[in-house]
Amino acid sequence: MISGKFAITLHILTLLSKFPEEYLSSEFLAGSMNINAVLVRKEIANLKKHNMVESREGKYGGTRLAKPSKDITLKDIFSMTFDSVSLGYSKNDPNPACPVGKKINQNLDSLYTDINQTISAQLSLISLDDFTKEF
Amino acid sequence: MISGKFAITLHILTLLSKFPEEYLSSEFLAGSMNINAVLVRKEIANLKKHNMVESREGKYGGTRLAKPSKDITLKDIFSMTFDSVSLGYSKNDPNPACPVGKKINQNLDSLYTDINQTISAQLSLISLDDFTKEF
DNA sequence: CATACTGTAATAAAATCTATTACAAATGTA
């Protein structure tokens, strides 16, 4: 299901993109979003897993982009923060005795997959650099 | 933010579309989804507000489509159940002293509006009738 | 007039999201 991860991650990357040479601390990043620094560190962990950023521990440590912001697209961020877009399921266990209940999740999945591809195509046209320029 | 409303509403409409002549009760509809009937009645209230269905109270009452399933698109359902698509905000009150925090929600809004339009365009091509045929 | 529905409000329970606390490990600097 959808959460604030995409927005938080994009916010982090926008800041890193604004100061590409510096290691920014999670406290600083959290301050711009007005959220808790631990949340930021969790998203950074995810970003590191996808080789988007690199961190330095210890004093004067922090995080910076691992590649140019032109080489990161919003699609990368999108697929990193969601498995797929979903408009939600009515529940996980519809009634299998009903022909509609039996197939609804499968058919919703198929629909969401299509939507997901469309969104991905659209977001792949926007780089982090493009997005950052709007600030 | 996104919830199960879209899926519940689509599930309801799919069932109504399968039995276009009958008034189906909220208990029956809820049984297919395995959710509470009051939730179904709430979504039906929304559907009525948008003139998609009509209900009959009292014994043997229930709900049926107010128009042919070919005249309802998934876009109608989409815009009925969400104001707009959103991948979430990091929070509602980013730091206005930060140039990024100050503009992030505005820029996210703009991005989400674009995505929303794309999804709407895609969903407008699929009628409830099309969707129902897949069961 | 009994039965079976809708419509709606109020409340509670469950699930999810976010914040907080805590602390080990890393690392620059005096």
Place this chain on the structure above:
DNA sequence: TACATTTGTAATAGATTTTATTACAGTATG
């Protein structure tokens, strides 16, 4: 070396959102 600052991560608590439940007035059917 000792200290300060920061990452990384786990555990817990608090807040918010979603879903379920209960309750009951109103309406139609037979």
